[in-house]
Amino acid sequence: MNFTLEQIAHLIGGKLEGSKDTKVNTISSIEDAEEGSITFLANPKYEPLVYTTRASAVIVDEKLILNKKIDTALIRAVDPYAAFTSLLEAYDQLLSFNKAGIDEPSFIHKTATYGTDIYVGAFAYIGSNVKIGDQVKIYPNAYIGDDVIIGNRTIIHPGVKIYAKSIIGSHCTLQAGVIIGSDGFGYAPLEDGSYKKIPQLGNVVLEDHVDVGANTVIDCATFDTTLIKKGVKLDNLIQIGHNTTIGENTVIAAQTGIAGSVKIGENCRIGGQVGIAGHLKIADKTQIQAQSGVSKNTKVSQTIYGTPAIDFNNYLRSYTIYKKLPNVMKQIEKLEEKLLNL
Amino acid sequence: MNFTLEQIAHLIGGKLEGSKDTKVNTISSIEDAEEGSITFLANPKYEPLVYTTRASAVIVDEKLILNKKIDTALIRAVDPYAAFTSLLEAYDQLLSFNKAGIDEPSFIHKTATYGTDIYVGAFAYIGSNVKIGDQVKIYPNAYIGDDVIIGNRTIIHPGVKIYAKSIIGSHCTLQAGVIIGSDGFGYAPLEDGSYKKIPQLGNVVLEDHVDVGANTVIDCATFDTTLIKKGVKLDNLIQIGHNTTIGENTVIAAQTGIAGSVKIGENCRIGGQVGIAGHLKIADKTQIQAQSGVSKNTKVSQTIYGTPAIDFNNYLRSYTIYKKLPNVMKQIEKLEEKLLNL
């Protein structure tokens, strides 16, 4: 990024106060900004920072009245936060779409097909019968197994591994190290105490606008499909078991583990390090607090907490007493003493 | 997969009712089946589904009596579930063994040796003095460090990283992203508050029939060996610390973490997101409930739960009361009041 303030004021529809030729090359928070960066001031309570920041320019409210001399340029906007966000997005687009073409060496099977304007990084592997849409980016060292389908404008970061037969929608983003379609954890116990693997022959489907965080793993179904519906957002290092379904626009924080054959509804919000046992039904709009261990079905819009998870407020009320259990014991002992002395 | 029903009936030793030339190309559950798929009906309680399924064929009990007209072909078998499983296995074999030969470019050090019928995918790296058995499959972007030994019929999925000197048995499966032999977490504190790394010079040994799930990490020993014994099954995103030993046929669910120098016995069943502290001894046939935090040795066949983990039934009985602690407090207050009023 290397833009003049005039260009940026034009982009975000703001009014510039300062030199139009000043250049900025990075985006910062107002506290940490250095010369050459642009930042924003949305909350009036942080106004003092505008007089001390080292940023070269600050996006501010169009109505801001200055009380002191300032050293930085200003760009005045109706909604400074929205203006800043549109700047972030423009910059992001620019970065995302600066990769194009097919690096050498890469491996693209002769039966694979792809659309226009794709990027394939060095050492990426694309198997037989793979179908790739337009403007897809596949970064270096990614692996796309046989018969995989990938929709338009999806981004596959470095080192992602997609097993054969997976289907990835459009506008998805898979961060580095994601594994899609690994074998589900299914074993039949034998009489001698050993286990026999149950073949895992299904696949994984990600619908459109699904984001998957770094090193997250989604297992394939035993047969049929492990299904991640439209708009689901998964953070890093999550485990999704075989044959599980996650409903539209559900978001899940890092390191949560979901066992096999779970049905999760729409618009749920699931915290980090949660565990959900196999075959449960999690209703729409369920909220699960971080580190909870879920062992029962939930009701629509329920908030739960604890291991095993119970109603959130119930858990907190009990925990308040848990913290003073030694005192509770003293109360009981005092009662016993009093009764004895009656 | 693309077989006629005649071929399948022959394979599973069943009796076909329907057109012998009908072809099926996938395996499904009876609810989700579409035309072109084969499924099974094992539990008589689901009999109604056989009249409504869209599957092209259903494997059923040889004694099934139909009460309505059906649209699907039937294959009658003595044990429909066993017949279906043998079909899954045949299909799995077919899929697993459709990869062969050595892709270009790959890197095989001139001192590495290998057996017959191996597969090495593109961008796989095989270091010096590596010894690979017969019918081993090494998928693209896998890394096999110097002096590693891999037994017969083992499958190394894409992007697996095996550090130098590791030994992998026969009939093992390592899912994508597995790390074998990374440095153990060993540091000596220095007087200035900083830490000095203790060199990690041992290795990891996986005996035969060990399966390791996607993105699971097994650290090498400080010296000697981190040992995973015959028939152990590990799920995804598990952490195994340095110098730990896991006994035969123990199974561990996803995201469990085992610290260093732990000795785990045979035939244990360990749930997901469990933590086990360093230097403990987990006895044979121990069962550990999901999310437990284990801080003490266990007894043979004990079942434990909680953080810190205690006897399973003890934990549940206490939790039953925990959930109603606010009411318990009211009981105590009522007692205090009554005593005062005496």
Add this chain to the structure above:
Amino acid sequence: MNFTLEQIAHLIGGKLEGSKDTKVNTISSIEDAEEGSITFLANPKYEPLVYTTRASAVIVDEKLILNKKIDTALIRAVDPYAAFTSLLEAYDQLLSFNKAGIDEPSFIHKTATYGTDIYVGAFAYIGSNVKIGDQVKIYPNAYIGDDVIIGNRTIIHPGVKIYAKSIIGSHCTLQAGVIIGSDGFGYAPLEDGSYKKIPQLGNVVLEDHVDVGANTVIDCATFDTTLIKKGVKLDNLIQIGHNTTIGENTVIAAQTGIAGSVKIGENCRIGGQVGIAGHLKIADKTQIQAQSGVSKNTKVSQTIYGTPAIDFNNYLRSYTIYKKLPNVMKQIEKLEEKLLNL
């Protein structure tokens, strides 16, 4: 490793009793040692093992008086543990620095620069404008994005992925599968229940002497920097959220998750599977017990435990009573009965 006992005695400054030409090729613990290995005896209580070990040589205290005949050579040293550690380090140096040169095929962008004595493994990718210091080792299948800077003597193990603009200090070690700079988990909810991604445009900075464990993920900042300060040691499968700062010489065990915008102080010790909520301040020298869920700021040198985490001793005292809650209930019922019968 293949040294004579004379060479080793010389290296560690010890006095050899045994054949100077005996060769050893590995390092073991005294219990597990086989012929050809060297081990040590530091704790006098294990003296009996020196008479039964199968090691070819044992490093012992210079004052050790033997009570029986031994079959192994001895190397007497002032401090046998320190002597053994210096042997480990010498061996480790030897192993680490036996890789050199640039394997083919690898991908080094023409604008990338690097110092002397570096190693670049096969299928490693080095993007545009990358700057690599002296004696850096980049193992096979690693990915170094555009504009990344890597300091001297840093080791990048196989399959590490470093996103564009990250800065890695000197003397760092990144184990296999580490992800540096993946997008932070930031979404703005829209009125229709779906989420819009907030562009993640910052970077990650690792200062000098930082170690990162296998498959650990550090997200980039939304803007500004996710900062891991000098001497921090991170174990495997850890999640570090966007805009978080970790202070000098803090150590964190495996599978811990730290949300976004957390400020962690210096010299903290954080156990495994801990969760820390967003925007918290963790004071210097805080100790957090394994599996705790931290939802409040901490005080200097505080030790905490539980979910939500409270003072360590408080948690344990409450847990002691938790375990006998069924008996506590009986006490209360007895009190009620007595009162009724008064």
